[in-house]
Amino acid sequence: xxxxxxxxxxxxxxxxxxxxxxxxxxxxxxxxxxxxxxxxxxxxxxxxxxxxxxxxxxxxxxxxxxxxxxxxxxxxxxxxxxxxxxxxxxxxxxxxxxxxxxxxxxxxxxxxxxxxxxxxxxxxxxxxxxxxxxxxxxxxxxxxxxxxxxxxxxxxxxxxxxxxxxxxxxxxxxxxxxxxxxxxxxxxxxxxxxxxxxxxxxxxxxxxxxxxxxxxxxxxxxxxxxxxxxxxxxxxxxxxxxxxxxxxxxxxxxxxxxxxxxxxxxxxxxxxxxxxxxxxxxxxxxxxxxxxxxxxxxxxxxxxxxxxxxxxxxxxxxxxxxxxxxxxxxxxxxxxxxxxxxxxxxxxxxxxxxxxxxxxxxxxxxxxx
Numbered sequence: 101x102x103x104x105x106x107x108x109x110x111x112x113x114x115x116x117x118x119x120x121x122x123x124x125x126x127x128x129x130x131x132x133x134x135x136x137x138x139x140x141x142x143x144x145x146x147x148x149x150x151x152x153x154x155x156x157x158x159x160x161x162x163x164x165x166x167x168x169x170x171x172x173x174x175x176x177x178x179x180x181x182x183x184x185x186x187x188x189x190x191x192x193x194x195x196x197x198x199x200x201x202x203x204x205x206x207x208x209x210x211x212x213x214x215x216x217x218x219x220x221x222x223x224x225x226x227x228x229x230x231x232x233x234x235x236x237x238x239x240x241x242x243x244x245x246x247x248x249x250x251x252x253x254x255x256x257x258x259x260x261x262x263x264x265x266x267x268x269x270x271x272x273x274x275x276x277x278x279x280x281x282x283x284x285x286x287x288x289x290x291x292x293x294x295x296x297x298x299x300x301x302x303x304x305x306x307x308x309x310x311x312x313x314x315x316x317x318x319x320x321x322x323x324x325x326x327x328x329x330x331x332x333x334x335x336x337x338x339x340x341x342x343x344x345x346x347x348x349x350x351x352x353x354x355x356x357x358x359x360x361x362x363x364x365x366x367x368x369x370x371x372x373x374x375x376x377x378x379x380x381x382x383x384x385x386x387x388x389x390x391x392x393x394x395x396x397x398x399x400x401x402x403x404x405x406x407x408x409x410x411x412x413x414x415x416x417x418x419x420x421x422x423x424x425x426x427x428x429x430x431x432x433x434x435x436x437x438x439x440x441x442x443x444x445x446x447x448x449x450x451x452x453x454x455x456x457x458x459x460x461x462x463x464x465x466x467x468x469x
Contacts, residue, residue, distance in 0.1 A: 104202065104231055111135045111142070111174040112204060112232050118147040118156065119176045119239055124290040124317040125150050128389035130177055130207075130243040134160040136198070138171040150318075155180065157189040161196050169197035176236045178207040178229065181216040190216045194223040203229040204236035208247035242293060242391025245412070251382050254410050256395045256402055257288060258430060259417040265427035266399065271304060280454025281417045286312050288415060292320045292394040294385055298401040299326040306336045309396070321345055321390065325376050325401065329355045333362040347376055347384065378408055403432040406443055411463060414445065418457045 118133030126132075126148050134156035136144035144167070146159025154162075157179055161168055179189040179201070193201060206214050206229055217227045237244060242253035259276050260266050266276065275282065289295055290311035297309065302324055309322045319342030324331055329350035337344050344364045349371050350356075356366045370380040385393060395405055405411050436442060449460040 104228065107140075108172075108174070108202060109231065111137055111172075112176070112202060113235075114142070114145070115156075115174045115176050116204070116232060116235050116239065118145055119236075121147050122149055123239070124311070124313065124315055127151065127293045127318060128243075128391055130240040132156040132175065132177045134176070135174040136160045136164045136168060136171045137174065138164070138167050143167040143171060155189050158192060161192060164196075170199045171197075172200040172202065173198050174202045174231075176204045176232075176239065178203045178205065178212055178214070179216040179220070180207065180209075180212055181219050188216075190219045193220060194225065198225060200226040201228075202231050203227070204231055205229060205233045208244050210247070240391075241412070242393075246386055246389075246391055251386050252293065252390045252393045253412050254382065254393045254395060254405065255288070255292070256405060256411050256414045257285060257417075258402065258414060259285075259419070260430050261419055261421050261423040261427070263422045263424070263427075264430045265423035266430055267428040268423060269426045269428065271428075276421070276423075277417045277419045277456045278454045281419075281456040281458065284453050284458065285417070288394055289320060289396075290315070290317045292392045293390040294321040294323050294393050296323045296325065296381070296393055296395045296397065298397045299324060299328075299330050300398050300400070301396070302326075302331060302335055302337075304398075307396075308336050308340050310337075310340050310342065319343075320394070321385075321388070323347060323381075323385070325381065325397075326350075327371070327374070327376055329359075329366075331359055331364065333358045335362075338362045338364055347381060349376060375404075378405060378410055382410065399429060399432045402430075403434075406431060407433060409463070413448075413463075414461045416459045416461065417453065418459060420455065420457075 115133040115135045119131045122131040129151050133147040135142055144160040144164030146156045148156045179193060181188045181190040201220055220227050245253045290313045295309050310319055311317050322337050322344040324346045326346050327349045329348045329352050331346050346364050346366045347369050359366050370377045445461040446464055448462045451458055
C-alpha cells in the first residue's frame, strides 16, 4: 500500500475518537472504532458498543450502505476473522467491496493475530497496520495484556497528602482530595472491568464501589479479598447495581450461604502464607475475561500488590495539605532497609485535577513491553 498521508492519519484519529465512546461498555471485548471513506468523503462510522452487539466495522458498513464498494476502512484494531459472539468482520469487509484497510494495530488475540489482515490480502484488499498504534494500544491495555500474558492489566489508585498520608490516626480520611479528583476516580472505575478491595476497607468504610459517571456504563465487577470470610451480608455494595465476588480461604458453609443469599458470589482460592495468593486472584479474574483491574484498597493490600510486582500502573492523587507524622502512611512495604531494595517506578504523566495533582507511575517492565 502507498505511504499514508495526512488525510489517512486524520481519518484514523477519528476512528480512535469513536473507539473511545465504548470505553465504559465493551468488556470483555476491546474498544474499537471504524471510519469508511470513499472519494475523500466519510461515508460510514461506527464503534463497538457492547459485547454481543455488532463490531465497529459492521456499524460503519451499515451506515455507508452501497457506498462501501471501493472505500477505504480505517480501523483501530485488525478485523476479526473468526466466529465468536458475532460473525467475522473480515468477511463482511470483503463482501462489501472495500478496497483498502488501514488497521492501527494487529489483534493480539491468538485467534486473529494477523490472520484477519491476511484474509483481506488474499481477497485482493490492500492492507496496512501500525498507523497511530500507540494511541490504539492505550485504549486497550487490559485486552492486550490478557491476550498476550493471560493476566489482566492492574492499576492501583491511591490518594495522599503532600506528606504521604492517607488518613488520620483515628482512621478519618474523608476527604483528602477534592471533588474533581473524586470524579476522576469514578472515570477510572468506569473503564475498569473489576475493582479489587480488601475486607479491611469494607469493614472500615462500607464502600459502594460503583462507577458514578454521566455516560452509559457497565458496572465493574466488585471483588473483595476476604481470607476469613468476614464480609457482612448487609454490606452496602451488595445492594448496588452490578455483581460482587468474594474471594476467600474459608469454607464456612453458613457464612457462604448467607452471602450468596444476599447476592454475592463466593469462591475459594489458593493461599500464600496464610493469605490469598494474589497471583491466583489475577488468574481467576483473567478466567472471567477481566481486562482492567482497579485496586482500591488499604496500605497493606496495595503494598502487597506492589511488592509482588503485580501493578502495571499506579494513579496517585496528591492533595495540597499536610496531615502530620501520626497519620497513616500510603503503603505498607516491610523489609526495605537499603536504597538498593527500593521499588523503582517511572513517572508517565503529571497533571492538575482541580486543586489536586494526579501522578501516573508505571512499572519499568510495562513501559518497555
